[in-house]
Amino acid sequence: MSRPVLEFVDVIHEYPGSPPVRALDHVTLTVSAGEWVAIVGPSGSGKSTLLNLMGALDQPTTGTVRIDGHDLAGLDDEQLSALRGRALGFVFQSFHLLAGMTALENVATALVYRGVPAAERRERAAAAMSRVGLGHRIGHRPAQLSGGESQRVAIARALVGAPSLVLADEPTGNLDSRTGEEIMGLFQELHREGTTLVLITHDQGIAAAAPRRVGIRDGKIVVSTRDGVTV
C-alpha cells in the first residue's frame, strides 16, 4: 500500500468542562496518499473535531496524530503553522474568503507564508483558478461571486500549494443541491488526478461519491468501508 499521509493512533480528544466533553474516543485511522475519504456522522458526532486534528489546528488529548510523518505532539506553534502551510489545504463550509481582496489575491494568499515571490504567487494562483474553472473570474471580489464560485475559489486556494492532503468540512453545506453536485464533481476530478482528500459531511448521499467511507458516532468510528468492503 502507498505512503500514509495521515495516521491517528488511539486518539482521544476532550473539550474542557465539568465533566469534560469527549468528542473523540479511541480513534485509530490511516489515510494513504491518493485516497478519497468521506467522514460521515450526525451532528455533534465529532467530525469537525476530527478535522481540526487532521489539520493540525488542535492537539489530541491523548494518542498520536501524524501528518505526513510528523507527530503533532513534538511540534510548537512555528512548526505546526509551517506544517499547515506546506502539507495541508483547507476548504471550509462558509468559504472563509477575505472580503477585501479579489479572487486571485485570495488564492495567492496561500503562498504568502511560504515566501513565494509576489509575481510567482500571481501566476500560480491564476493557474489554480483556471484549474477549478474560474479563469474568467480572477478580478472579482468575493461579494460578486455566487456560492458555488466562492467554494471553487476556496478549493483553488487549498490546491495552489500542491498539499499532501486536502481537508474539506461540509464543503457543500452552504450550497444548493445542484451546485453541491458540481463541487462534488470537481472533487471527483481532483481525486482522479491523485489529490488526497478527506471530506466531512453529515449527508450519506454525498458520502456515497467517495470510494472510502468512515462512519462516526459519539466520537467513535463505527464503520469503515473501502469500495463497499469493510476495512
Add this chain to the structure above:
Amino acid sequence: MTAPLVAPSTDESRSPAPVPRSVLTPRDALALGVQGLRGRRGRALLTSVGIAIGIAAIVAVIGISASSKANVLAVLDRLGTNYLTITPGQTLGSDEQAQLPPESVGRLSLLDHVQSVAATAQLGVTVRRTDVVPATNTKGTVVLAAEPDLLSTLNGRLRGGRWLDATPRDYPTVVLGVTAASRQGVDLSAGGQLVWIGDQWFAVVGILDEMPLAPELDNAALISTAVATQKFGYQGSPTTVYLRTSPADINGVRDVAAATADPVSPQEVDVTRPSDAIEARAATDSAFTTLLLGLGGVALLVGGVGIANVMVISVLERRGEIGVRRALGATRRHIRTQFLVEALVQAALGGLAGVLLGGAITVGYGLSMGWPIDLPVVGLAGGILAALVVGGVAGLYPASRAARLEPAQAVRPS
C-alpha cells in the same frame, strides 16, 4: 531566501522531510497592513483624525515658537546686541529711588570703546490730547527730555515725520513713541497736530517706530533737553542713559559702567543689556505654548485609544480571517505583526497629515506675522515618530489578542 528548517519528527520508524518554516517578508507585512485598512477606509480615516490633530498641534507649536525665536534673533541681528542701559537703582538703606549724577553722561562718553551715549530724563509734567482733558488722564504716556543723538544711538527709526531739531517754529516740538501716538490719537497723516504738555501746546513733528531695545520709549512723549530746561526747569539729572559700544568690548564696558556713572556710590546704579532680556523672553516657552503642547498630547492620547478601540473590534470581526491565515501557515507572530503593522500604518497616516497640517499652520501664522519661517526638521521627524510610538503602543494589545486566538476556534463557522 533560505528558511530555517523545523526539527524533524520524533518518530523513529520514519524520518519525514523537515518542513521549512513559514515566513512573512517585511514587504508582505506592509502590504497586509495597508490591505487591511483599505477594506475599512472610512473607519481608518476617522481613527487617524485624532492622531493628526495631536501631531498638528505639537508641530505647529514647535514651528511657531521656533519661527518667533528666529524673528527675535533676526531683529536683534538688525538692531545689534551692543547696547547697555544705565538706570538709577535703589539707594542703600532706604527704598528711595537713587539719582544719576548730571555729569554721568559726559563721563560715560569718555570711556574707551563707547561709540555713542544718549540720555533721557523723566519730567514731572503730563501730556494730554487737549487742555480740557483732566490732568489725571495721561493714558500712561510719560514726558521725557531726550538728547538729540538718542535716535542715532539706539539705531531707532521714525514711523513718520522727523526727529527733534533746532529749527524755530510757532510751537515747541515733541516726538511721540508708537504706543503714545495711538493712545493719544495722534495721526500725522491727518495734518499737523498739537498736544498739551504741562501748560502749553506742543507740535507733534514725528512718531517713532517700535523700539525693541528701549520699549520704555514706546509710550513716551520726547522733547529736547533744551526745551525741557527752558520750559520746565530741567536740572540735567538723567533717568536712563543708553550706551552703544563696539560689539567685542561690551563686557569690558559693562564692568566699569556703574563706577563711571557714579564713582561715589556705584552700587546704586543698575546696568542692563536689553538684548539679554529679549533673548530670555524668546527662549522661555509661554504658558500658552505649554497649554497647546498639553492639548496636543491629549489629542494624541485620545487618538491612540481610538486606534486601540477600533483594532479590538476589528480583531473580533476578523476571527475568520485570522483562522484562514493560521490554516494557510501564518504563525502567531505573523498574525501579531499583521495587526501591529495595521495600527502603525494608521498612525503614520495620521502623523503625516498632522505634520503637513502643523507645517501649514506654522507657515500661515509666520507669514501673517512677517516672521522668517523656521520649521525644525527634528520637530517634523519627531511628529511622525511620536505618531508611530502611539500607534505601536495602541496596536500592541489588539495584536496580541489576535495572535492568542486558537486556530481551531478561529476557523469555526460564526
